[in-house]
Amino acid sequence: MFQYILSRLLYTFPIAIGVSLIVFALVHLAPGDPLSAVMGEVDQTMIAEMRASFGYDKPLPLQYMTWLGSVASGELGYSLRSGQAVLEILLSAAANTIALGVLASLLGFSVGIAAGMFAGYRNGTWLDKVVSASAIAGVSMPHYWLAIVLVIVFSVEWGLLPAVGAGSASSMFSWESFQHMILPTIALSAIPCAIVARTTRACVMEILSMEFVEALRARGLSESRITLHVTRNALPTVLAVMGLQFANLLGGSILVETVFAWPGTGSVLNQAIFDRDIPVLQGTILLLAMFFVVTNLVIDILQTWADPRVSRH
Amino acid sequence: MSQASSAPLVEVDDLCVRFVGPDATVSAVNGVSFALAPGEVLGILGESGSGKSVTLRALMRLLPHRKTRMDGRITIAGHDILRLDAQALARVRGPVVAMVFQEPMTALDPVFTIGQQIAEAIRTHESIDGVAARRRALELLELVQIPSAARRLDAYPHQLSGGLRQRAMIAIALACRPSVLLADEPTTALDATVQIQILLLLRTLQRELGMAMIFVTHDLGVAAEVSHRVAVMYAGRFVETGHVNDVVKRPSHPYTQGLLGSTVHGVAKGTKLSTIPGAPPNLARLPEGCSFAPRCGYAQQACRVAVPAQVEEGGTSGVPHLTRCVRVQASSAACGTTVPTTA
Numbered sequence: 001m002f003q004y005i006l007s008r009l010l011y012t013f014p015i016a017i018g019v020s021l022i023v024f025a026l027v028h029l030a031p032g033d034p035l036s037a038v039m040g041e042v043d044q045t046m047i048a049e050m051r052a053s054f055g056y057d058k059p060l061p062l063q064y065m066t067w068l069g070s071v072a073s074g075e076l077g078y079s080l081r082s083g084q085a086v087l088e089i090l091l092s093a094a095a096n097t098i099a100l101g102v103l104a105s106l107l108g109f110s111v112g113i114a115a116g117m118f119a120g121y122r123n124g125t126w127l128d129k130v131v132s133a134s135a136i137a138g139v140s141m142p143h144y145w146l147a148i149v150l151v152i153v154f155s156v157e158w159g160l161l162p163a164v165g166a167g168s169a170s171s172m173f174s175w176e177s178f179q180h181m182i183l184p185t186i187a188l189s190a191i192p193c194a195i196v197a198r199t200t201r202a203c204v205m206e207i208l209s210m211e212f213v214e215a216l217r218a219r220g221l222s223e224s225r226i227t228l229h230v231t232r233n234a235l236p237t238v239l240a241v242m243g244l245q246f247a248n249l250l251g252g253s254i255l256v257e258t259v260f261a262w263p264g265t266g267s268v269l270n271q272a273i274f275d276r277d278i279p280v281l282q283g284t285i286l287l288l289a290m291f292f293v294v295t296n297l298v299i300d301i302l303q304t305w306a307d308p309r310v311s312r313h
Numbered sequence: 314m315s316q317a318s319s320a321p322l323v324e325v326d327d328l329c330v331r332f333v334g335p336d337a338t339v340s341a342v343n344g345v346s347f348a349l350a351p352g353e354v355l356g357i358l359g360e361s362g363s364g365k366s367v368t369l370r371a372l373m374r375l376l377p378h379r380k381t382r383m384d385g386r387i388t389i390a391g392h393d394i395l396r397l398d399a400q401a402l403a404r405v406r407g408p409v410v411a412m413v414f415q416e417p418m419t420a421l422d423p424v425f426t427i428g429q430q431i432a433e434a435i436r437t438h439e440s441i442d443g444v445a446a447r448r449r450a451l452e453l454l455e456l457v458q459i460p461s462a463a464r465r466l467d468a469y470p471h472q473l474s475g476g477l478r479q480r481a482m483i484a485i486a487l488a489c490r491p492s493v494l495l496a497d498e499p500t501t502a503l504d505a506t507v508q509i510q511i512l513l514l515l516r517t518l519q520r521e522l523g524m525a526m527i528f529v530t531h532d533l534g535v536a537a538e539v540s541h542r543v544a545v546m547y548a549g550r551f552v553e554t555g556h557v558n559d560v561v562k563r564p565s566h567p568y569t570q571g572l573l574g575s576t577v578h579g580v581a582k583g584t585k586l587s588t589i590p591g592a593p594p595n596l597a598r599l600p601e602g603c604s605f606a607p608r609c610g611y612a613q614q615a616c617r618v619a620v621p622a623q624v625e626e627g628g629t630s631g632v633p634h635l636t637r638c639v640r641v642q643a644s645s646a647a648c649g650t651t652v653p654t655t656a
């Protein structure tokens with residue numbers, strides 16, 4: 001197992017390099033000139049000077065190598081707009097997004113798994129139909145729309161919860177911060193919840209139809225013990241789906257974060273795109289991509305641990 | 314083969330199993346009765362869909378309870394199976410009656426090791442600690458002759474060959490020393506050479522442990538090899554039962570005769586049952602009388618009126634030869650060979 005993890009870690013390096021290359025290319029091959037966007041109507045010699053000082057006049061491969069070198073040493077550059085260190089911007093944004101992502105995962109996964117298990121076991125009953133219909137609604141409903149509805153109902157109409165921002169408390173673990181996180185958490189958890197519920201339901205139904213469940217019953221195992229076997233068998237598939245959803249949540253949602261004015265990576269990305277703030281854009285996309293690479297690595301390892309049929313080499 | 318004289322361990326009386334569906338009710342078992350003495354082996358033969366598996370599953374009440382209707386009476390070691398509550402039923406499954414399934418790959422939990430599954434089966438019924446259960450699991454793997462058993466204890470089902478997997482499943486079935494072992498085509502999914510090994514193993518274990526066994530098979534040779542008594546099943550009924558020699562050498566029911574082919578004598582081991590013209594009946598709409606009548610060359614008016622009664626005509630080693638066919642009634646009455654049923 002340890003060897004497997006090590007080899008998987010080694011595999012991650014080329015993937016990370018590839019991702020960085022794509023991130024770099026995406027930003028640089030996009031049409032439009034970053035400096036003219038930032039500086040507006042100024043004379044061309046000044047723009048050329050600025051371009052040289054940021055190194056944007058060098059050939060792209062060289063720029064990439066330079067950028068990669070600085071990234072490797074933790075140096076992500078400075079925002080073209082505010083001059084703030086990109087790393088600093090990203091760290092606080094990522095912390096905010098991760099906080100929401102973790103909360104939304106906890107909520108969405110627990111509700112989704114419970115609902116999916118119930119529906120799978122009560123296959124064909126009204127309870128199953130309610131769960132299945134809700135799951136379809138959950139996946140097809142745009143989450144920013146849900147966000148707006150939540151704001152209208154809980155903040156505007158009832159005045160129960162704050163609508164925007166992260167609050168002014170210094171710690172993320174304060175009651176005030178938590179109140180600010182409730183609505184975005186619910187909005188973000190809808191899709192993962194629905195997807196996990198659907199996967200769990202399908203998985204449980206499939207497993208229950210397998211002969212080994214009958215064989216377990218023939219050994220005299222209690223129903224609760226059999227449920228344990230069913231859960232254990234559903235685990236690899238559900239884990240994989242949860243991992244992908246978690247990675248999605250870590251990426252932050254531009255739309256939901258914008259609705260709630262939540263200072264996370266989604267908001268930063270949104271702003272950076274509007275500003276054509278290349279260092280921030282690159283840094284954010286790279287960070288999100290790395291989230292994906294790392295979560296995928298973790299999913300892979302978890303799956304190998306959960307499913308003995310996946311070969312370990 | 315003298316076990317038949319002792320008090321029955323399994324008694325099945327007029328067992329009927331129907332599956333209630335949205336469009337149709339399937340009558341899979343239609344009045345099966347038999348008794349099995351301790352240590353006796355009953356082989357059930359029959360075409361696909363004749364209700365062999367359903368009969369076995371009914372004995373352990375493994376059929377999906379939502380859509381299954383069961384009538385009649387099943388008594389195993391004094392337990393009235395159809396009237397047990399869930400907990401009592403769970404206590405019977407394993408220590409009293411256990412099952413070996415046809416497909417060892419699908420009947421073992423793929424994400425638990427063989428050792429875990431055996432130990433779990435033991436600890437479900439006996440209060441022993443994990444270490445002792447594991448030791449018992451190892452003994453069981455040795456009992457079913459799995460080579461390097463200690464290593465196989467930590468293997469997952471997919472890491473074993475088909476034959477070893479089936480041995481592991483037998484080990485699980487034997488974990489709580491059942492009095493009755495139900496084997497549903499335990500060798501069908503295996504290679505020919507492995508089939509024989511598993512068959513010999515089952516026969517040896519059955520004799521050593523003195524278990525009663527019900528053995529379902531398509532293979533007449535297999536049935537003859539392991540069984541004291543065979544039952545030929547058609548459309549959910551035992552159309553003919555008797556000592557292996559009687560049924561194989563002197564089949565009375567036209568269906569059995571068809572199964573054995575025209576040349577009945579000298580049926581070799583490994584002979585597959587031949588096919589009979591016509592299709593098996595639709596279990597959702599069974600005919601009034603004998604279910605075989607529509608395919609039977611000897612069918613007469615009487616066959617279509619009522620299901621023929623079971624008629625006894627001799628027997629071997631105390632095992633009566635029973636057939637459900639009007640012709641047997643007629644011929645045996647004419648020849649005077651009907652042996653009165655002893656009370």
Ligand SMILES: Nc1ncnc2c1ncn2[C@@H]1O[C@H](COP(=O)(O)OP(=O)(O)OP(=O)(O)O)[C@@H](O)[C@H]1O
Nearest residue numbers: 332339341360361362363364365366367368377596
């Ligand atoms: N759970 C179920 N629901 C509905 N019908 C069933 C169910 N199980 C079995 N049947 C039907 O009952 C009939 C008897 O099936 P059974 O499995 O006992 O046949 P079998 O004699 O074991 O055949 P095979 O040799 O193919 O295993 C078949 O027509 C089958 O379709």
Ligand SMILES: [Mg+2]
Nearest residue numbers: 365366367497
């Ligand atoms: Mg069958």
